[in-house]
Amino acid sequence: MSDIVSAAVEALNAKLDGQGFDGVAKFVIEGEGSLIIDSAGARAGDDAADVTLSADTDTFRKILEGGLNPMTAFMTNRLSVDGDMSAAMRLGGVLS
Numbered sequence: 001m002s003d004i005v006s007a008a009v010e011a012l013n014a015k016l017d018g019q020g021f022d023g024v025a026k027f028v029i030e031g032e033g034s035l036i037i038d039s040a041g042a043r044a045g046d047d048a049a050d051v052t053l054s055a056d057t058d059t060f061r062k063i064l065e066g067g068l069n070p071m072t073a074f075m076t077n078r079l080s081v082d083g084d085m086s087a088a089m090r091l092g093g094v095l096s
Contacts, residue, residue, distance in 0.1 A: 012042035051083035
């Protein structure tokens with residue numbers, strides 16, 4: 001697992017604050033790996049998911065740090081979404 005994915009898992013778990021996520025989402029960080037967010041929180045993994053979000057490292061970092069709104073990233077083609085759009089919207093609320 002890359003340092004980027006490890007840091008992302010830690011940051012996402014801090015944002016989730018023990019609440020987990022209603023559904024299963026996968027984040028693919030281009031060139032680094034992927035992580036899963038579900039009812040148990042965030043962890044490195046490449047499991048099947050309801051929705052898969054893909055972005056480069058810089059975009060993902062900016063979303064996590066609050067410098068880039070996930071919807072803006074999607075609308076400007078910096079974030080791609082494949083699967084359940086309603087799950088992506090719920091996840092966007094967690095990340096904001």
